[in-house]
Amino acid sequence: MTAAATDSLEHLRREAASCRACPLWKNGTQTVFGEGPSDAQIMLVGEQPGDREDLAGRPFVGPAGLLLNRALADAGVNRARVYVTNAVKHFKFEPRGKRRLHKRPNAGEIKVCSTRWLLGEIEAVAPQLIVALGATAAQSLAGRPVPVQSNRGEVLELASGLRVLITVHPSALLRLRDEKDKREAYDAFVQDLRSIAQILAREAGLARPSGMVSTG
Numbered sequence: 233m234t235a236a237a238t239d240s241l242e243h244l245r246r247e248a249a250s251c252r253a254c255p256l257w258k259n260g261t262q263t264v265f266g267e268g269p270s271d272a273q274i275m276l277v278g279e280q281p282g283d284r285e286d287l288a289g290r291p292f293v294g295p296a297g298l299l300l301n302r303a304l305a306d307a308g309v310n311r312a313r314v315y316v317t318n319a320v321k322h323f324k325f326e327p328r329g330k331r332r333l334h335k336r337p338n339a340g341e342i343k344v345c346s347t348r349w350l351l352g353e354i355e356a357v358a359p360q361l362i363v364a365l366g367a368t369a370a371q372s373l374a375g376r377p378v379p380v381q382s383n384r385g386e387v388l389e390l391a392s393g394l395r396v397l398i399t400v401h402p403s404a405l406l407r408l409r410d411e412k413d414k415r416e417a418y419d420a421f422v423q424d425l426r427s428i429a430q431i432l433a434r435e436a437g438l439a440r441p442s443g444m445v446s447t448g
């Protein structure tokens with residue numbers, strides 16, 4: 233881990249804590265910045281913090297995060313070696329009684345937030361591969377809408393030089409009601425995540441990447 237990358241991330245985190253660049257700060261509890269090793273080979277990008285993340289101030293600690301942890305483990309990827317963040321750093325929601333229902337950020341919010349903070353995280357960490365979890369993450373990275381289902385499992389080579397593997401957001405799996413659909417969607421998600429290991433191993437001349445754990 234380079235000290236410069238760590239310092240740079242810490243600086244960004246402190247700055248982002250008082251960000252007022254779009255209206256989402258007004259209702260969210262706090263800015264939820266990314267976390268993970270500053271020298272991670274892989275960066276996972278989600279949409280925005282959810283209810284639990286907003287309260288905890290950490291990304292992917294709610295139900296979708298637990299599902300993501302399980303899927304990463306099943307794919308042979310060690311989450312502790314992965315940098316995890318979101319395209320948008322404040323929770324956007326609609327109050328419904330005592331509940332706060334997730335509301336998708338709009339294109340302007342995605343652009344402002346990702347330009348301001350996500351690009352800085354990418355520059356500091358310099359991951360070999362970014363995994364876009366869902367449409368918002370893909371849009372924030374590509375700068376245009378990217379249909380997830382027709383691109384999932386594929387690596388987009390962007391003009392910026394970024395390499396982005398497209399897959400679904402784990403919260404999409406949580407919304408499924410039918411057990412068979414759930415199982416199939418989970419298996420497909422794990423398969424997408426498995427290709428992280430394959431891609432990095434291929435590039436490292438088949439040496440096992442340090443972000444991977446043995447799947448036995």
Ligand code: SF4
Pocket residue numbers: 248251252253254255256257263320321322344345348349
């Ligand atoms: S969502 Fe992003 S751009 Fe908007 S206030 Fe929060 S940190 Fe700033």
